[in-house]
Amino acid sequence: PELHVELAARRYPIHIESGLLRRRIAALAQAPERMLIVTDDNVGPLYADALKQAIGRPDCPVWRMPAGEAEKTLARFGELLEHMAERGLTRDARVLALGGGVIGDLAGFAAACYMRGIAFVQIPTTLLAMVDSSVGGKTAVDLPAGKNLVGAFHQPQAVYIDPDVLATLPEREFRAGLAEVLKYGAIADARFFGWLEDNAEALLARDAAELEGAILLSCRHKADIVARDETEQGDRALLNFGHTFGHALEVLLDYGTLLHGEAVAIGMQLAADFSVELGHADIGDSQRLRALLNRFGLPTALPTGLGADAVVAKMRLDKKAAAGRLRLILWRGVGKAFIAGDVDAGALTAFLAAQSAGN
Ligand code: NAD
Ligand code: ZN
Structure with a gap:
């Protein structure tokens, strides 16, 4: 099924389809822009290759970080931004957030800030991220003083949900x-x-x-x-x-x-x-x-x-x-x-x- 999030300025789709990552995602495969897959050390080895195939780019670069809430920090956020700059990503590049809510929030916030905002796509892999964090455009990192204290509203271009990936979720x-x-x-x-x-x-x-x-x-x-x-x-x-x-x-x-x-x-x-x-x-x-x-x-x-x-x-x-x-x-x-x-x-x-x- 496909739903839409209707915003004042635009709308974006949520695709929910079992086996989606094993097929071609035409909208991404046809896009000419450069892409960067952002993921963590658990999800990357499991699904980054499948995503590269699905978007028809076997050489798509992948940036990985350690998994877990304790990593949703300004320091990791800064590392990702520097990586984006080193890769020479320009305003038309897209970030693909492949992972749970930690990756979605952090990659989304980096996309919101890099060059004052570039496009990003959510590919949630936890149940929590599928039903909540990937939809709605809230992005953030934590501070020691509190959760999500630094962030931005930045809506994704689209959300792709493949429930099959939940098979490996602890x-x-x-x-x-x-x-x-x-x-x-x-x-x-x-x-x-x-x-x-x-x-x-x-x-x-x-x-x-x-x-x-x-x-x-x-x-x-x-x-x-x-x-x-x-x-x-x-x-x-x-x-x-x-x-x-x-x-x-x-x-x-x-x-x-x-x-x-x-x-x-x-x-x-x-x-x-x-x-x-x-x-x-x-x-x-x-x-x-x-x-x-x-x-x-x-x-x-x-x-x-x-x-x-x-x-x-x-x-x-x-x-x-x-x-x-x-x-x-x-x-x-x-x-x-x-x-x-x-x-x-x-x-x-x-x-x-x-x-x-x-x-
Ligand atoms: P998470 O991103 O830490 O993922 C949980 C764990 O599961 C990680 O170790 C991850 O590596 C692993 N994992 C993910 N997908 C997997 C898969 N398919 N197979 C095997 N392992 C997998 O945690 P979460 O629960 O997805 O997200 C929590 C975060 O989401 C919190 O930081 C919370 O603040 C945020 N959140 C944001 C919003 C929002 O609107 N932006 C809403 C709710 C929650
Ligand atoms: Zn929540």
């Missing part, structure tokens, strides 16, 4: 991606949430039909929200459900212990439970959320040893928090997230303190 990474799939159901689509409950086993078994269905629906939700609110003035913030909590956990644990999707899983559950405590949602809904997250093998409890004050301090720094107040995505139940503009930091601290005492 189980833990796969499950972390399911957190972002579930997120769309939790924030905006109760029917999809029910479908995920009914098809959890098939998804965990990576059955092709169910997997493709989940990717397609997730991309459709993402494309819709981005089309309505490209630069996050309003609705797009709903996609941050669980993320203000999650980013704080990722930073406090030094990006090493929890995968992004795992941190988001805990964050969604905290947001749901906090919403119950504030009287916005029913406990039955938060129990449904916990049950599905746990079925996907995802964590839902605040990691031990984190102080409530430290978590809230990091949440304040998260760029989604407007000056002085705490802006959070809260919940009215399955399919119904909302933006809470003025959350009381004291109540939040007390809630988190009770959570960590309960662990």
Whole structure:
């Protein structure tokens, strides 16, 4: 199938097709521009050759970096830019981001900055990148002080998704991606949430039909929200459900212990439970959320040893928090997230303190 992301200035396609990397990608094969494949040390050896074949350029240069969130740094970003300059890439060159969200975010940000912006294409290879990070044009690197603190909006020219590459994705990474799939159901689509409950086993078994269905629906939700609110003035913030909590956990644990999707899983559950405590949602809904997250093998409890004050301090720094107040995505139940503009930091601290005492 093919979807489109409709922006004010232009539209771009999302192609979802199993076996796509084993065939010729005509739109890329016919383009005359120079290209640079950007990937990491896990994905490169697995799929860079296939991509070169698919674009009809066996000699396409490849730039590789070590894998992992801890590598999404200004230093790597700088290395990539210098490499692009050494290769003599000009404004009409294209970057092909082949990998998970780390590569997509970093390569996309380099494309956004090199010569004030060159074109790039997303070829996501993790479930998380397929359903979330490759679509929508947010690019960034991390600082030690916080996640994604330096970045730009830079939309890709196109997104090419071959679900077949998920066959080699480690189980833990796969499950972390399911957190972002579930997120769309939790924030905006109760029917999809029910479908995920009914098809959890098939998804965990990576059955092709169910997997493709989940990717397609997730991309459709993402494309819709981005089309309505490209630069996050309003609705797009709903996609941050669980993320203000999650980013704080990722930073406090030094990006090493929890995968992004795992941190988001805990964050969604905290947001749901906090919403119950504030009287916005029913406990039955938060129990449904916990049950599905746990079925996907995802964590839902605040990691031990984190102080409530430290978590809230990091949440304040998260760029989604407007000056002085705490802006959070809260919940009215399955399919119904909302933006809470003025959350009381004291109540939040007390809630988190009770959570960590309960662990
Ligand atoms: P990742 O890029 O680190 O990939 C996870 C691991 O899987 C890596 O070790 C990678 O080498 C390996 N891998 C990737 N594809 C593989 C495959 N097909 N087979 C075998 N191994 C494979 O992590 P991720 O979960 O894809 O992305 C997380 C990042 O995405 C975070 O930095 C997060 O902030 C970002 N993100 C961005 C957005 C956005 O809108 N830009 C949205 C959500 C998340
Ligand atoms: Zn995320």
